[in-house]
Each structure stands twice: as C-alpha cells, then as structure tokens.
Amino acid sequence: MSITDTLQVRVKSISWEAEGILAFELRPEPPLRTLPAFTAGAHIDLHLTNGLIRSYSLLNPQRETHRYVIGVNRDAQSRGGSRYLHETLRPGDVLTISAPRNNFPLDDSASLAVLVAGGIGITPILGMIHRLRELGRPWRLHYAARTRKQAAFAETLEAMGMEPGGEVHLSFDREAGAERLDVAAIAASLPEGAHIYCCGPVQMLEAFEQATASLAPGRVHREYFAAREDAATAGGFTVELARTGRSIEIQPGRTILECLIAEGVEPMYSCQEGVCGTCEVRVLDGEPDHRDLVLNAAERAANNRMMVCCSGSKSHKLVLDL
C-alpha cells in the first residue's frame, strides 16, 4: 500500500448524532499543527488498525483547518470498518488518515444548488451547505431517512433551512403516512441554471441517474459509497507501463491492481471498490472496461483515465502512465 500522503490525527471527541450514527472529530497530532485544506464534498481515507482502509466524507466547514469531522453509520453489513469505528475507536486514539480528496466538488457559481441526500449520504451534503451558507448562495435540501430518529443532523439542518437562501425538506419513509422522496419529480422541476447533487444508497443514486439523464452532465453531481458492479476480473489482456516499458499479463480472476502489486508496482489505492478515486491512472492507449463509480459517462467515454482497482480492458492491451 502506498502511503505517501498520510498523516496522523487524534480522536478529540465522538458524538451521537442519530440512531446508529456517530460523528468523530479528528485533530492534528503534533508536530502537525493544522490539517491540509479541503473543499466541500471531499473525503478522507481512514487506515484502521485492523488493516482496513475506509473513506468518509468531511462534514465540517471547509474553512476549518484545525479539525476534520466525519459521520459514520453503523452498517449492519459492515466488513469491519464501521463496526471498528463504533465499537473500538475511542477519544484519545491516534489514527492514520489520507489527505483529503474530492470526487464530489461543489460548483458554487450555480444560481441554486439542489441537494438530495439519503441516510448517511447527508455528510458531504452538510459540508456543501456550510459552504453555500458562507457564500450566501441559495440551496435546497431534500433529505430522506428511514425514520426521524435515524436522520443525523436533522435539527441543525432544519434550523439552517429557516435562514434566508436555505430550504429543507425531510422525508422519513418508514414512518406512518410518510411520502417517499421522489427523485424524478425533484429533477423534473429543477430550475434553470440550478445544479443538482445526490449522495445516498445505491437505489437512490440509480433513480437519480435515471432522473437526470437528460440534463447537461455539468449540472449533475453524485457520489456513491459502495461498489455497484463487480470488478473486472476476466483478465486475458496486457498492461504496458509506459514509464518503464514493462508489460504485465493480467490473469483471469485478478484485477489490474492485484497484478501490479504482485509484480512489485506500488500504485496508490484505498477502497478497492471503485468509489474513492485514489487508484486513478492515466490511460495512454487502449480501451478500459470501466467499473468504477468515480467517472461520469463523459469521463468514461474519453478513455483517458481509469481506476485500476476494479476496471479492466476491452482491448488486448492497455498502456498506462505508470
């Protein structure tokens, strides 16, 4: 694992935000005095002591460089990440994290930001709301959770929605008489010049992608938490490393990343699920079989970059900038 961009932080506090959701405040560990700057929508990777690496969005205002704050949902399907954070991590513990990266940036020049969040998907959206409030830009939030008890930051958001320029619509789909959040209707009534953002569970994001398919791609922004499709492991192609001229055969049953590591090449990587963007590599020739959730349709079609943790190749050879 390449850890060139990591830093140490100490868990200052852990707070309860909703049923199953904790917020962790992370402060720089001396000699570090401030943390690298970030922009709304950014995430950090946590390198957990049980060997897992997990990505979490930063939810605090981007002007803050004295701390990072993340929100973590205790996932019933947890492979160890959220369970470790909820059950083992304690205030005072030191963590290794990556510097922030942003695959979900806010376009703060739009006339209106329409923000759609589901469950813990509220975390990057909350960071965006802080930024929009700071800039005095109008925003409208549609936030869905199963129940009010499971809606993190609901009271804070409702208070922000009372301010000029803000608007908050909450929906709780497991509560009696509740109406489901209608992503198609929200997209269909998107005002001229507005941008629309979504972060939430896969079903919500799939509905969002369908609902926004006819909008200009530059106005549509989304971020996934988890893989939607399996990694490409059919193999049977060659990867040429342009910087050294080496060729590596990608064997069936293995990803490009796994083959690169086996050959002693150490690219940066983190989630290994195609969601964090850490393993992005420039493609100089060939046609990738994109399986990630970082690149949008236009970026995929350009075929000039790929996530090697999950994507494969449609051509016999890929030439990578490695």
Ligand code: FES
């Ligand atoms: S390691 Fe996260 S996208 Fe590849």
